[in-house]
Amino acid sequence: xxxxxxxxxxxxxxxxxxxxxxxxxxxxxxxxxxxxxxxxxxxxxxxxxxxxxxxxxxxxxxxxxxxxxxxxxxxxxxxxxxxxxxxxxxxxxxxxxxxxxxxxxxxxxxxxxxxxxxxxxxxxxxxxxxxxxxxxxxxxxxxxxxxxxxxxxxxxxxxxxxxxxxxxxxxxxxxxxxxxxxxxxxxxxxxxxxxxxxxxxxxxxxxxxxxxxxxxxxxxxxxxxxxxxxxxxxxxxxxxxxxxxxxxxxxxxxxxxxxxxxxxxxxxxxxxxxxxxxxxxxxxxxxxxxx
Amino acid sequence: xxxxxxxxxxxxxxxxxxxxxxxxxxxxxxxxxxxxxxxxxxxxxxxxxxxxxxxxxxxxxxxxxxxxxxxxxxxxxxxxxxxxxxxxxxxxxxxxxxxxxxxxxxxxxxxxx
Numbered sequence: 001x002x003x004x005x006x007x008x009x010x011x012x013x014x015x016x017x018x019x020x021x022x023x024x025x026x027x028x029x030x031x032x033x034x035x036x037x038x039x040x041x042x043x044x045x046x047x048x049x050x051x052x053x054x055x056x057x058x059x060x061x062x063x064x065x066x067x068x069x070x071x072x073x074x075x076x077x078x079x080x081x082x083x084x085x086x087x088x089x090x091x092x093x094x095x096x097x098x099x100x101x102x103x104x105x106x107x108x109x110x111x112x113x114x115x116x117x118x119x120x121x122x123x124x125x126x127x128x129x130x131x132x133x134x135x136x137x138x139x140x141x142x143x144x145x146x147x148x149x150x151x152x153x154x155x156x157x158x159x160x161x162x163x164x165x166x167x168x169x170x171x172x173x174x175x176x177x178x179x180x181x182x183x184x185x186x187x188x189x190x191x192x193x194x195x196x197x198x199x200x201x202x203x204x205x206x207x208x209x210x211x212x213x214x215x216x217x218x219x220x221x222x223x224x225x226x227x228x229x230x231x232x233x234x235x236x237x238x239x240x241x242x243x244x245x246x247x248x249x250x251x252x253x254x255x256x257x258x259x260x261x262x263x264x265x266x267x268x269x270x271x272x273x274x275x276x277x278x279x280x281x282x283x284x285x286x287x288x289x290x291x
Numbered sequence: 292x293x294x295x296x297x298x299x300x301x302x303x304x305x306x307x308x309x310x311x312x313x314x315x316x317x318x319x320x321x322x323x324x325x326x327x328x329x330x331x332x333x334x335x336x337x338x339x340x341x342x343x344x345x346x347x348x349x350x351x352x353x354x355x356x357x358x359x360x361x362x363x364x365x366x367x368x369x370x371x372x373x374x375x376x377x378x379x380x381x382x383x384x385x386x387x388x389x390x391x392x393x394x395x396x397x398x399x400x401x402x403x404x
Contacts, residue, residue, distance in 0.1 A: 085348065091341025094348050096375050103367055106341045 011175040012288055013194035015218075017210025019181035021200045022230040022254070025264055026284075027178035028055040029271045033281045035139040039173045043165045044144040045190040046180040047130060047157045054267045056142045058135035066132050066145060068156040069109045069124040073100040077121035084113035084122055093122075105152045130157050132164060141168060154186040162193065174288070183210075183217040191218070196288065197225035198251075204235035208242055215248065226287060228280070231256040251287045252280035294320045294395065295355035295377075296388050297346075301329035307391050309361025309384035312342030312368055318388055319353045327388075328353075343368030351375045359383050359391050363403045379403035 014027045024044075031042040032055075044052035071084075071093065082095040092106035093113050104127060114122045130147040145161040147154060162177075169175055179190040191197055199214050201207040211227065218225040227243055232253040243250050254260075255276050263270045271277050297314035299306040308314040317330040330349060335342050347368040350358055358377055361384030363369075372379055380400035383391040394400050 091338060091345040091348075094344050094351075094371055096348075096351055096371065099374060101344070101371055101374060103341065103344060106344070106367070 009169050009171070009173050009175060010196075010288060011177065011194045012196050012198060013177040013179050013191040014198045014200060015179040015187055015191055015214060016181050016200045017183055017212070017214035017217075018201065018207055021181075021202050021207060022228075023181065023200050024052050024055070024178055025260070025270060026198065026200055026228060026230070027176050028052050029269050029277065030281055030284060031140055031142075031176050032056065032269050033271045033278070034174060034285060039141075039170055040139065041141045041143065041165055041169055041173050041175045042178065043161060043175065044142075044178045045158050045161060045186075046178060047145045047147045047154050047161070047186075048180065050144040050146050050178075052178050053133075053135070053142065053144050055269055056135070056137075056140060058137040058140060058142050060133060061136045061141075062134040064132050065128055066130045066157055066160055067126040068129045068153075069111070070104045070107050070127045071102055071114045071122035072125040073102055074121045074123065075099070077119045079119055079121075081118065083116055083118065087112040087116050108153070109156055129153070132161055134164075134168070143168070154180065155189045158186055158189040162189075183213045187214075187217065188221065191223065192221060194223070197223050198228050198284065199225055200228045200230055201239055202231045202235065203229060203233075203237070203239045205238060207235065208238040211239060212242065215246070226251045228284065229253045252283040254280045292322045292357070293353065293355040294322065294392065295350050295353055295358045296320070296383075296391060297358070297360040298329075298388055301331070303327060303387070303389040305388050307359070307361050307383045307386050307388065311358075311360050311362065311364040312344075312346045314346060314360070317346070317349055317353065319355055320392065341367070344371050347371035347375070347377075350377055357395070359395055359400060369403070 014023045016023050031040045044050040084093045085095040090106050090108050092103045094101040114124045129151045132145040135142040145157050180186045201211040226249045229250050233256040260270050296318045297308040298316040298318045299308045301316055313335050315333050317332050319328045343365045344367050359380045363381040381403045382401045
C-alpha cells in the first residue's frame with residue numbers, strides 16, 4: 001500500500017498556529033514510520049531553527065550554499081530619477097538624491113527596481129542567505145535548510161528549498177513538509193503548494209487561540225486541512241468544542257504521555273515505543289490516502 | 292533652515308509623536324518664512340516593514356536639516372538620515388510642537404548619534 005494521488009506525489013504540510021505543539025515530533029515519526037512502505041521525502045522548512053535532523057539518522061548526500069538576489073547600486077550609471085524607490089513595495093530602496101540606499105533585509109528579491117531602472121543601475125547580485133543539506137539513508141530523503149545568522153527573511157530560502165524538493169521527488173513519493181509555526185509569510189510559503197495540511201495543536205486555551213488563527217489562514221489559502229490533537233488529556237475541551245462547532249475534523253488524538261516527552265528529549269523517535277502514537281500515525285496515514 | 296517634527300497632529304499644539312517611522316504626521320517649520328507645513332503620514336500604518344526608511348525619505352524630500360522626535364529612529368532610518376546629513380534630536384516625546392521648538396532653541400534636547 002503506497003500513498004499517492006493522480007500525480008503520483010502527495011505533499012503533506014505539518015503546521016500549527018502555536019509553536020511547540022508537536023509538528024516536528026509528528027513529521028519525523030510519520031516519515032520514519034511510513035518509510036518502510038514507500039519513498040519518503042521529509043523537508044524541514046522551519047529554516048530559522050530546523051530541528052527535524054535531530055531525530056532522523058541519515059547520511060549527508062549533498063550540501064549547497066543558498067543565495068538570494070539583491071539589487072546592487074552602480075553609482076556611475078544612476079540619474080537619481082527615483083523610479084526604483086517608487087516601484088519598491090517594501091521600502092527597500094531609498095533615493096537620497098546623491099545616493100541610492102538599498103536595504104537587503106527589507107528586499108523581497110522581486111526584481112522590480114532592477115528590471116525597471118532605465119539606466120540599468122541596479123543589477124541583481126547574489127547574496128548568501130543560508131545552507132541547504134540533503135541526507136539520505138535509502139528509505140528517507142531528508143532535506144533541511146538553515147538561514148545564516150543575521151538573515152531576516154525565511155521566505156526566499158523556503159521557496160528555494162521547495163524547488164529543490166520538487167526536483168528530487170520521484171514518482172510515488174510522499175513529501176512531508178515540517179512547516180514553521182505561526183501564520184505569517186513563512187508558513188504560507190511552506191504550505192501553499194501542499195495537497196493537505198495537518199494542523200497540530202494541544203487542548204489548552206493557548207492551543208485553541210492559535211489554532212483559530214491557523215484555521216483562518218488555511219481557509220484564506222483555500223487549503224484542505226484537518227487537526228491533530230496532541231497531548232490529549234491535559235487542558236480542557238475547548239479545541240474539541242471549537243472543531244465540532246466549525247465542522248473541522250480531528251483525525252487523531254495523541255494522548256499526553258511522559259514517555260513521549262522523555263524520548264523526544266533524548267532525540268529518539270517515539271512510535272516504536274508508544275502504541276498509542278502508532279495508532280495515531282495509522283489514522284493520519286489513512287487520511288493522507290483519502291481522495 | 293527647516294526643522295522637522297514627528298507629530299500626533301497637524302499644528303503647533305499637536306503633541307510630538309514618540310515614534311519615528313510610524314509617526315502620524317511630519318511637521319516642517321521653515322525658520323526663514325516662519326511657516327509650519329504639515330505632511331500627513333498616517334498611511335504608514337499599512338506598511339508591514341520599512342516604515343523607518345520610508346519616513347526618512349520624506350524628511351529628505353522636505354529638505355529639513357533637523358528632525359525633532361521622541362524615542363529616536365531605528366537603525367535603518369538613522370542610516371538614511373545620516374547619509375542625508377539630517378541631525379536628529381530626541382527626548383521631546385512629552386512636549387507639544389511649540390514646546391519642542393523652544394526646547395530645541397534652548398539646547399535642551401539630546402542629539403542622537
